[in-house]
Amino acid sequence: MKNSKEMADAVFRIRDEYLEKKRRRNEAVKRAAVIGVPTFAAFALMIGVGAVFDRQEIIPDGVPEAAMETAPVSAETTVIETTGAPAETNALKDTAEKSTTTKKETMPSTEQVIIEEDLPETMIPDGQSGTPEGIFREETAAQTTTMIVTAAELIGAAPENESEPVFQPDEETDGLPGSTETANAAAYFGVDEFCRRYPTFFAGGEYVCTGETVTEDMLGSVLIEVALDDGFADSAVVYSLENDRIAVKFGRTDFYIVYKAKED
Amino acid sequence: MRGDEERYRRFLNGDDNGLRELIDIYHAGLTLFVNGIVGDPTETEDIVQDTFVKLAVKKPRFDGRCSFKTWLYTIARNKAYNHLKRHRARFTDQPIDELFTLSDGSDLERDYLRSKQNIAVHRAMRELNADYFQVLYLTYFEGQDTEGAAKIMHKTKRQIGDLLYRAKKSLREKLERAGFSYEEL
Numbered sequence: 001m002k003n004s005k006e007m008a009d010a011v012f013r014i015r016d017e018y019l020e021k022k023r024r025r026n027e028a029v030k031r032a033a034v035i036g037v038p039t040f041a042a043f044a045l046m047i048g049v050g051a052v053f054d055r056q057e058i059i060p061d062g063v064p065e066a067a068m069e070t071a072p073v074s075a076e077t078t079v080i081e082t083t084g085a086p087a088e089t090n091a092l093k094d095t096a097e098k099s100t101t102t103k104k105e106t107m108p109s110t111e112q113v114i115i116e117e118d119l120p121e122t123m124i125p126d127g128q129s130g131t132p133e134g135i136f137r138e139e140t141a142a143q144t145t146t147m148i149v150t151a152a153e154l155i156g157a158a159p160e161n162e163s164e165p166v167f168q169p170d171e172e173t174d175g176l177p178g179s180t181e182t183a184n185a186a187a188y189f190g191v192d193e194f195c196r197r198y199p200t201f202f203a204g205g206e207y208v209c210t211g212e213t214v215t216e217d218m219l220g221s222v223l224i225e226v227a228l229d230d231g232f233a234d235s236a237v238v239y240s241l242e243n244d245r246i247a248v249k250f251g252r253t254d255f256y257i258v259y260k261a262k263e264d
Numbered sequence: 265m266r267g268d269e270e271r272y273r274r275f276l277n278g279d280d281n282g283l284r285e286l287i288d289i290y291h292a293g294l295t296l297f298v299n300g301i302v303g304d305p306t307e308t309e310d311i312v313q314d315t316f317v318k319l320a321v322k323k324p325r326f327d328g329r330c331s332f333k334t335w336l337y338t339i340a341r342n343k344a345y346n347h348l349k350r351h352r353a354r355f356t357d358q359p360i361d362e363l364f365t366l367s368d369g370s371d372l373e374r375d376y377l378r379s380k381q382n383i384a385v386h387r388a389m390r391e392l393n394a395d396y397f398q399v400l401y402l403t404y405f406e407g408q409d410t411e412g413a414a415k416i417m418h419k420t421k422r423q424i425g426d427l428l429y430r431a432k433k434s435l436r437e438k439l440e441r442a443g444f445s446y447e448e449l
Contacts, residue, residue: 001365004288007313008287008288012284019321
């Protein structure tokens with residue numbers, strides 16, 4: 001058997017081994033905490049961020065997905081600059097009384113969406129122009145700005161305060177391209193109606209407008225919409241610039257608009 | 265036994281010599297006491313060592329409601345009985361004279377009990393049942409009073425009194441069979 005000294009040595013040896021083991025265990029726990037806590041925090045943060053993004057992707061019922069994608073530039077929030085007289089600032093509201101032309105400049109890689117329900121009543125597509133149902137969507141590569149001008153000012157021919165059309169097609173020219181009369185007629189009747197009435201214009205036409213300056217940023221970025229009292233409406237985008245002339249596609253038909261200096 | 269409390273307090277304050285002194289004081293007595301319970305010197309050694317290891321590692325609080333010796337023997341007894349719960353008591357085939365031979369050649373029984381008479385009584389007590397051995401050992405060899413023995417054995421003082429009476433009677437019969445006169449002891 002062990003004597004008392006040997007037993008004391010054994011007791012303290014066991015004690016020291018126990019304390020050493022305990023110290024190692026505590027160090028291991030501390031190391032695990034140093035590594036594990038930040039790792040867990042980062043993991044939890046990733047989970048949380050992912051959850052937040054997942055939550056943001058939920059689209060409310062009844063809202064078109066396209067509208068959600070371009071919500072910041074929806075028709076309601078689009079900056080509208082109006083050329084012409086101050087009274088024409090509210091052109092969208094007044095389109096029930098006069099035809100308007102909307103010009104939009106879009107930013108690069110920006111999707112521009114106009115929702116039917118956001119448009120004024122007179123800008124709802126007529127179904128003949130091929131415009132998608134209630135939504136006019138255009139992807140362009142230029143900054144988006146919307147300019148609304150009345151067709152009357154743009155073309156300089158729309159009569160006011162007259163219930164009956166005042167345009168009388170010239171039997172001689174009969175809507176030949178390049179004619180100011182043709183432009184007036186197109187502005188008055190609307191493009192489709194005009195083209196229906198004057199089939200020869202399907203080959204293309206040329207509007208003569210005053211008061212505008214052709215600039216490069218119009219290229220590919222100017223959206224022109226024509227709306228008339230009788231519900232005809234169409235839209236176009238500029239796809240080429242030639243000096244003072246811009247090529248515009250109204251629905252299925254190409255037109256040219258020639259800008260000339262306004263004559264006082 | 266205030267000195268034992270002081271030694272233990274010294275150990276708690278970081279002086280390992282306090283516990284070394286306690287081991288030196290109580291090693292032999294605890295060994296004989298525990299061996300009377302488990303009946304195996306090897307296991308007894310482990311149990312006594314575990315008792316001191318518990319003091320060294322766990323550092324249990326001594327509240328002073330009894331003497332340090334009573335408290336220490338209580339711990340050792342509890343460990344012995346926990347050991348018996350896990351293992352059947354085994355009695356060694358080793359000759360009784362070799363049971364308490366220490367590594368340095370000394371004889372624990374002889375050194376601790378000192379007189380041949382005490383050794384004879386102790387060997388006779390080993391043949392009694394565990395409770396009789398404990399109450400006799402604690403009372404006559406460790407100097408515990410009835411209250412101390414009751415605390416160590418988890419019994420009431422009345423139970424200790426009854427137990428002590430029956431233990432003496434049983435021991436007398438064994439000693440008389442061995443040729444001793446009980447009155448001489």
